Amino acid sequence: MACGSDDSTTSAGGSGDEAKETVTIAQASQPDFLDPALSYTIHGWEPMWTVYMPLLTYQREEGAAGAELMPGLAEAMPKVSNGGKTYELTLRDGVKYSDGTPVKASDFEHAIKRVLNLESGGAPYYEVIEGADDYLSGGNADADISGIETDDKTGEITINLTAPESAFSFVLAMNFASLVPGDTPFKNMTNDPIPGVGPYMFTKSVPNREFVLEKNPNFTDETVPGVTTANIGTVKTVINPSVPQQTQDVINNELDFMEEPPAADFIAEILERFGPEGSEEQRYKEFTTLSTYYFFLNQRVAPFDDPKVREAVNYGLDKPALARLFAGTLEPGCSFLPPEMPGYSESLDTGECPWGDPNEAPDLKKAQQMIKEAGAEGAKVTVWGDNVDPTPAVTQAYADQLNEMGLDAEPKIVDGGVYFQTIGNEKTAAQTGFLNWFGDFPHPANFFFLVDGASIQPTNNQNMSNVDDPHINKELAALGEEPDLTKVTDRWEALNEYLVDKAFIAPYGYRKLSTFMSERMNFADCTPINPVIYNDYSQWCLK
Amino acid sequence: MGADREEAGAGGTEFTLDAPEELAHDPLERPGLGPWKLTWRRLRRDKVALAAGLVFLLIVAACLAAPLWADHVAETTPEANHLSDKVTIDGKSTDVVDLLGKPIGPTWSDHFFLGADKNGRDIMVRLLYGGRNSLMIGLAGALGTIAVGLVLGLVAGYYRGRADSAIRAVLDVIWAFPVVLLGVALGVALALGGISIGPIQIAGNSLLIPTMIIAIAYIPYLARPVRGQALALREREFVEAARAQGMGSLRIVFAEVLPNVASTLVVFLPLLVANAILLEASLSFLGAGVQPPNPSWGTMIAEGVDRIVTAPHLVIVPGAMLALSVLSLNIFGEGVRDALDPKARVRIEH
Numbered sequence: 001m002a003c004g005s006d007d008s009t010t011s012a013g014g015s016g017d018e019a020k021e022t023v024t025i026a027q028a029s030q031p032d033f034l035d036p037a038l039s040y041t042i043h044g045w046e047p048m049w050t051v052y053m054p055l056l057t058y059q060r061e062e063g064a065a066g067a068e069l070m071p072g073l074a075e076a077m078p079k080v081s082n083g084g085k086t087y088e089l090t091l092r093d094g095v096k097y098s099d100g101t102p103v104k105a106s107d108f109e110h111a112i113k114r115v116l117n118l119e120s121g122g123a124p125y126y127e128v129i130e131g132a133d134d135y136l137s138g139g140n141a142d143a144d145i146s147g148i149e150t151d152d153k154t155g156e157i158t159i160n161l162t163a164p165e166s167a168f169s170f171v172l173a174m175n176f177a178s179l180v181p182g183d184t185p186f187k188n189m190t191n192d193p194i195p196g197v198g199p200y201m202f203t204k205s206v207p208n209r210e211f212v213l214e215k216n217p218n219f220t221d222e223t224v225p226g227v228t229t230a231n232i233g234t235v236k237t238v239i240n241p242s243v244p245q246q247t248q249d250v251i252n253n254e255l256d257f258m259e260e261p262p263a264a265d266f267i268a269e270i271l272e273r274f275g276p277e278g279s280e281e282q283r284y285k286e287f288t289t290l291s292t293y294y295f296f297l298n299q300r301v302a303p304f305d306d307p308k309v310r311e312a313v314n315y316g317l318d319k320p321a322l323a324r325l326f327a328g329t330l331e332p333g334c335s336f337l338p339p340e341m342p343g344y345s346e347s348l349d350t351g352e353c354p355w356g357d358p359n360e361a362p363d364l365k366k367a368q369q370m371i372k373e374a375g376a377e378g379a380k381v382t383v384w385g386d387n388v389d390p391t392p393a394v395t396q397a398y399a400d401q402l403n404e405m406g407l408d409a410e411p412k413i414v415d416g417g418v419y420f421q422t423i424g425n426e427k428t429a430a431q432t433g434f435l436n437w438f439g440d441f442p443h444p445a446n447f448f449f450l451v452d453g454a455s456i457q458p459t460n461n462q463n464m465s466n467v468d469d470p471h472i473n474k475e476l477a478a479l480g481e482e483p484d485l486t487k488v489t490d491r492w493e494a495l496n497e498y499l500v501d502k503a504f505i506a507p508y509g510y511r512k513l514s515t516f517m518s519e520r521m522n523f524a525d526c527t528p529i530n531p532v533i534y535n536d537y538s539q540w541c542l543k
Numbered sequence: 544m545g546a547d548r549e550e551a552g553a554g555g556t557e558f559t560l561d562a563p564e565e566l567a568h569d570p571l572e573r574p575g576l577g578p579w580k581l582t583w584r585r586l587r588r589d590k591v592a593l594a595a596g597l598v599f600l601l602i603v604a605a606c607l608a609a610p611l612w613a614d615h616v617a618e619t620t621p622e623a624n625h626l627s628d629k630v631t632i633d634g635k636s637t638d639v640v641d642l643l644g645k646p647i648g649p650t651w652s653d654h655f656f657l658g659a660d661k662n663g664r665d666i667m668v669r670l671l672y673g674g675r676n677s678l679m680i681g682l683a684g685a686l687g688t689i690a691v692g693l694v695l696g697l698v699a700g701y702y703r704g705r706a707d708s709a710i711r712a713v714l715d716v717i718w719a720f721p722v723v724l725l726g727v728a729l730g731v732a733l734a735l736g737g738i739s740i741g742p743i744q745i746a747g748n749s750l751l752i753p754t755m756i757i758a759i760a761y762i763p764y765l766a767r768p769v770r771g772q773a774l775a776l777r778e779r780e781f782v783e784a785a786r787a788q789g790m791g792s793l794r795i796v797f798a799e800v801l802p803n804v805a806s807t808l809v810v811f812l813p814l815l816v817a818n819a820i821l822l823e824a825s826l827s828f829l830g831a832g833v834q835p836p837n838p839s840w841g842t843m844i845a846e847g848v849d850r851i852v853t854a855p856h857l858v859i860v861p862g863a864m865l866a867l868s869v870l871s872l873n874i875f876g877e878g879v880r881d882a883l884d885p886k887a888r889v890r891i892e893h
Contacts, residue, residue: 267643397626401624414734
């Protein structure tokens with residue numbers, strides 16, 4: 001709880017009691033949206049986890065426990081029937097939005113309608129709901145989604161799916177499915193954020209300048225058991241594009257927290273001064289994320305249509321070298337599914353990677369030999385990457401490594417704003433390039449859609465390698481029908497190993513993010529890192 | 544009577560030109576001495592300009608010798624990454640790039656003489672190869688500007704009428720955009736897909752792209768003053784005499800008018816090259832010029848900015864070379880201008 005020292009009165013929050021109850025944090029750019037139906041970035045999700053609540057949510061815990069689902073606005077976990085196609089839930093009684101409006105069961109359907117109607121990036125997750133396609137093609141925002149039945153009197157919500165979807169409980173826990181008042185307009189509400197159910201509420205939003213969270217008076221420790229009220233009265237987020245400036249400000253206690261990792265230039269100093277675990281000075285720590293960094297190898301385009309070339313790339317990839325470009329925030333790895341994700345194969349990172357130990361130098365001679373055998377020596381390769389740091393450096397290093405293997409590679413750096421559309425367009429015929437994926441939820445299906453043959457499409461393709469393997473496709477279809485992940489973890493693990501063994505892609509590591517705070521924050525006791533939500537502002541407290 | 548006019552563009556660029564025959568009385572001027580000999584005599588007296596010219600020539604020579612340094616001293620290429628390599632300094636083995644991504648500073652020895660960048664590439668090698676690119680783009684861009692700007696200026700000024708109106712309209716459109724903004728817009732648009740017009744295919748990462756962008760961006764800055772001179776020269780007696788002798792317009796333009804603007808071009812060339820080098824650096828810094836992994840001084844500065852605290856050499860080294868090149872070229876250019884025409888005040892300002 002707030003019990004600031006004299007120092008705090010001169011810190012970022014201002015002065016006096018108000019300063020003790022206010023923390024000022026920074027993001028380098030305006031979050032994509034401050035609307036739960038639309039936002040699809042960590043920068044949008046982190047603040048909104050504390051403002052909006054879906055029917056299901058994650059336990060507010062660190063480690064594996066934090067990846068477990070628990071009831072959010074639903075009274076209990078869903079009752080799944082009809083072969084995994086029907087989900088039944090009941091809304092908690094007496095819950096109110098931050099503006100005092102009672103929460104109704106029909107608000108859930110309205111929230112899903114907004115996601116679909118606004119063509120949100122999250123819309124595909126909800127198209128499995130019966131009637132979603134008809135709703136979209138009908139073009140009437142107020143039309144009914146036949147697969148969602150709600151009863152405002154009893155609070156009952158029934159969702160019917162067109163096919164079993166093993167990860168649907170996790171889909172219900174995504175920010176997209178957060179309940180919003182039934183009269184919320186079908187438009188982007190970033191400038192006038194919607195009331196929600198959560199420890200905080202938005203009280204100010206000035207795009208590209210700042211947004212402010214204040215304690216929600218209608219949220220108590222009893223509203224959603226397991227989610228406590230906020231410790232700090234006000235969290236003010238300012239937009240400051242200069243990460244080095246933000247870093248300096250946190251070091252100098254002029255800023256309480258920065259959303260981005262500190263600038264690479266200051267990492268060594270920060271690790272030395274503020275990194276030692278358990279010390280009184282500690283205010284920096286790193287945490288692993290559900291993320292994988294990899295290079296796609298387009299199997300529809302030469303030379304990567306030859307398995308031997310793909311294997312050669314995996315043999316010759318210098319993962320420890322690439323990790324240095326991430327200033328110590330990339331753990332070299334061989335697995336596609338990252339650590340902490342069900343189905344992750346630890347053995348791949350501890351000596352059983354078919355392409356060699358990811359922490360050791362690569363077998364370049366073998367890679368060169370295989371490229372020769374494949375007749376691909378001197379083959380022209382364009383290596384794609386975007387211009388967001390550190391991607392340009394990684395793309396250039398990868399191109400250089402391909403050249404050492406015997407290919408004739410050149411990097412091609414394009415603006416981050418058009419990168420995915422460009423390489424996801426089949427006309428581009430992108431051969432290979434930089435990709436990463438941060439899991440939306442802790443279910444392997446959220447990663448494997450990236451290599452699912454069924455997800456290949458001519459534009460906005462996410463399966464950049466164009467993996468269309470019968471075994472993978474068949475297994476994904478079968479695993480998708482099993483709602484209990486614990487029963488099929490072994491099969492996911494086997495599928496992960498199969499994918500790596502076939503060299504359909506070239507994974508090279510898992511990204512760590514970090515938390516860096518001013519000294520007035522109670523770093524030791526109040527900075528739990530949830531594996532899905534990451535930083536939970538509502539649990540922060542001052543010294 | 545010579546031209547003496549000032550024209551200001553959207554970017555605040557100003558030109559002032561004086562025809563060479565308006566030279567003030569100079570003690571070096573003797574009867575029978577040609578204008579170029581006179582210029583050389585004057586230039587020889589300007590030791591600062593000569594020293595600056597020598598500095599620039601040394602830079603050019605060093606950059607031309609880049610392959611020698613890369614192959615025989617540094618034993619690497621400008622694109623080769625050495626992320627996991629080690630280098631021995633004072634008998635101690637040191638990472639070229641440490642685990643936190645910090646590159647090594649200057650070793651003052653064969654390998655990594657000026658240090659490494661964050662990809663572990665040898666800065667000295669990249670500096671020399673980058674200099675070749677920067678200087679080549681600057682020179683080629685300036686020559687392109689002169690070639691096109693000269694023709695447009697002469698045609699508009701001599702023929703006047705519709706040709707003049709059409710050319711002026713085109714120049715005004717280009718002139719309306721600040722140079723860097725125009726360069727970035729063209730650079731970003733062309734860097735992705737390159738140029739594909741019929742049989743002409745230029746890849747997006749080709750050095751021709753920034754060269755052409757620079758050439759286009761500066762055309763009005765040369766064409767307009769040339770047009771002004773041509774307008775004045777077409778009324779001169781020697782042009783009228785040529786017309787009276789039955790010479791065709793085209794021949795008059797190239798045989799009579801062109802030689803009289805030649806000195807202007809000589810004055811403009813070093814200044815244009817200096818400005819083109821700066822523009823190339825600006826474009827590359829903003830990602831719209833030379834594309835990686837090709838080095839240029841601008842891209843090297845851009846790549847080093849985020850390490851400016853722990854590895855300042857990444858920015859200082861290419862920055863210093865850029866400053867030295869442009870400064871020496873400007874000083875030399877001013878010396879040439881003074882030698883050609885002590886009264887002239889030619890400058891390009893953005």
